[in-house]
Amino acid sequence: MDYLKSALPSQIMSERGSNLVVINPGSANIRIGLASQDTPFNIPHCIAHHTKQVPKRNVQDQMLNSQVTTAQHMEREKAYDVIASLLKIPFLDEEPSGNSFINSIVLNAQMGRVDGYNPHIIRKDLPFSWTNVYEEVTGSSSQSALEISNKDETSESLDPKEGIDLKEIGVSNRKLRKFICGEEALRIAPTEPYCLCRPIRRGHLNISQHYPMQQVREDLRAIWDWILIEKLHIPRNERNMYSAILVMPETFDNREIKEILSLVLRELCFGSAVVHQEGLAAVFGNGLSTACVVNIGAQVTSLICIEDGGALPSTAKTLTFGGEDISRSLLWMQRHHQTWPQIRTDMLTKPIDLLMLNQLKESYCEIREGQLDAVGVVHSYEDKVPPGSHRTRLTALNVPPMGLFYPTLFAPDVYPPPPRTWFKDYEDMLEDTWHIDFARRPDMSDTFYPNVNGGLPMWESYPVFSTKPKKEENIGLADAITNCILSTGRIDIQRKLFCSIQLVGGVALTNGLVAAVEERVLHAIPPNEAIDTVEVIQSRTNPTFVSWKGGAILGVLDLGRDSWINREDWIHNGVHIGSNRKYKDSYYLQAQAMCYMNS
Template identity: 25%
Template structure:
């Protein structure tokens, strides 16, 4: 009989014994148990533990300490610098609130800059003149602007055919519609008014006035006799008064074009940014008396940006203001929100008509309604050119006018501001005069007659296809690429439903671009007058839109990164390659992986960049308001009854009345609710946005957490904007 074996022997013989091979049971890291003594922590539960809030609190304490010291010195008869002052100057010792805050609002034509406690800003043309072999009027063979047609013999066409058949048809159609409207309003019309204007302008000749007899002669910018000692650049008003035949030659550059950076007239990205910041720096030094950059450290800066901004534009400005200008702190503010601050309104539909762009946005309780933002590429400069084309069509006596020449451009702006109107009662044959002043020439006095051109030119806002829309998209994305998300490598510049509707309208009513890059000119059917003058039915309730082809797709959670790390600029990356021909047809068909989604969004962004956003002003206002109220009747009445017209592009008499009439015709359900308000306190509409920025900058630090400080920026960079901006960055 075999003896009984022990359990240990059985485990060893059967192979069931437990052995330790020193391997972990799992590859997942093991988390130790929580130490109960430290369970109740206060991590990130107090304001002092947030860098932004801690910096804000430290700044408030420092400001209170500084004010207390200044007040003590004022009582003892000593100023801030330690000098003894008399009793009359003691009240001025304490630093004025807002005197250390600079407010900057750049535009396509003018730059507004000033200290926050100033009543009005300084206005400086957003232009810089640099030495060149030719000036802007001598390039391209000296072709005049606006462009004019020539005969087969090389001579200029007759004025009636100077700008092509399309322009002639649209001009005559607008004139006919205006006559019909005036007859309906019982206005008296002379049957031969047009002939009287043409016949007078055809035979009039200028009168020459010697320069010493001209009391309003212009002081031109003086240059050194030795061309080698001439300055490399000249900014602002002085740049516009440089003689055309100066030695050396100077060429004008406008770094902002149609509300965004001018990539058409530059060959290098750094040159655009250099001119942009040089104009701002020179304006601060000459207009505000801050002589050196070392003094910038004592100042804060409020910078006003467009509603539909580009992220690269904002981040580059922030980096330069912080690292190069070394401002103490910087904050950004959107134009429409700044307009409500300047006007003192809590809810409004802001219509900002500038020189080369028109933006519309609804603002409610201190926030821009994101889906209501619209940016269109026309403005007051287009009205100036259109007015000159209409006058040349009617045999304007100064046929040699060329808007590329500086003095001719200034003359055209002056004529538009003096004579254009939106009042039908003023439409009759009128006799006017103007003086042409050019460097090195005697003054010439012209007399001319006008009829309906003075009103038809501002009416171009309601028929934007009559504007010269050729080459407005030239150079787009040539130098500065769009911004891309670091996680899924897709474009992340903001857009809106209202802007998408504008693009769809333009794509539907305008012909397709030539070779998929530029819009067609008038000779290719750009005008489409019947499509633009048609008034679509717009109601007060939201309606479904077919915008899936152009609207970005938003997902609840971000996808995994398509790349491990950002690549150098210019390196081909997934999702950034050009979609190629036919990409516009495939915008809605891409789905699946993260790379496909990024490629889809990139194709959508490139398709948007190829469409020139144009829509009649009245239709665009109602579309923006509709996207702003989204069916809320209270908000609808606030926006329709709170339309505020700002900017200098539409400062024509009775223009608000004309706009109100057209809006009520488009929306008959709100006959009394549609109102266009006046800017309060008799403030110039051009300065309302800057004024709002100054009001915002003077808010107490405890109530304004939008400031980006130097120490924060050194730690976190532009990522701070996600917490500092008053909108969804």
């Protein structure tokens, strides 16, 4: 403890984090790195397999795609008009005035931006390049000959005809890669014999009749193993000297968490592992102890309240929309307003189009009143031709992010959530632990494993809830935040949480989102509640990585490691009542960590 107080934080992270791998998996991206790093690798969470299947599917899930019904389409248009009235812009089927349109054309020519110009935004107008799907040929005689032929000292002595033959030999020996991970997998041309798989979708393992559990696990293992070897340079035979910190989303169910633990300890061969909640880690990543954490991911949004370093399980909520839904609505609006070029853009079956739309969203979308147009470069990725560029006017760019508050704008024209029947778990790993009397080591105090007879005082006023499946709600972000905080039931903690809202995830970087959340949450609070102040806390670090950073801090400060699971223990015994190591133990933090963070 004296060491923690005397040493510099950077020194502690460097010394104690060099053998800790922090893993924060998400539906679209995985954030992974050593705890001693300042920022993690942020890698698309996908893998493309070489396939000979006929007919070929570009994306494994495209057979599950659902069509927008007439009622859903009408709800989407209604939501647009509601948002338009709030932002003081024309309705969906109402054309802007002629003068404003002419002015926009003039501004287009002058500055490339119609309105809401933000000099801090770095626009990326270059197209993505197609991935090379062939393996690097090394060690073959043809490759050696090609290398020799390229040397200056021998280039003049070689016969031109022989040079051509050598190149033909090199091309004929090219071999397709068995699998491709990360962003490269998203940039594979549709004509190539590959099928893209996403092992996590909408906050759950992506299990379906087309994607069995065994394949999901194998894909997770392949992606994570590739990252550990290629990015972190940790070979398999050295991983027993490393420990894994799993920063898991609140959306994950009991069995999913156990499958991930088995993957890390069995297949990836880490020496030990610990599981922390994403919301809890986000609070510590910002140096806080109490907050309402709103994690807006790519495909789901999760909320949970944290009080004095402990998560309140009854406040957890999940909303089935995220950043990719904003990108989808952006495309729908441009097509409706006929501003999108005459190109075949399909973000569901052409992943490279999703990359482009996400880039446009991050560069141009923001929340503010008034007409918000821009001139952007849209790229077309057609079969067997180089990417094309189309400079076009984009309109109503402040409407898509407002769909967070009016989710019917995000018509469900994407793959539905995975079926929930698989996740029934009779060996409940998430059962409530504060009312169970654990077997304790003699040197441990009664406060270390809290229960109803003794432990953390903050839990004494809370009822014990039986474990239930995660509840997904179809409400807007402001209503979800309000319901989440009011469900705590105490006015003192409610006032504190309404002034301590923390936005996490890449969408939190959207310009104007903080002010919109504060305004709309304040209006969503019932008039009979004695609350008149709402404040979003400014993040001290990049909101995309704050949960990962919090996981690194928790791992470094966890001196006793009593909640860590050793590889041998997991393989032989698993986690069960009386083992002193249960997932929900991550709700409680050791006294020395809290003392250090608050000092």
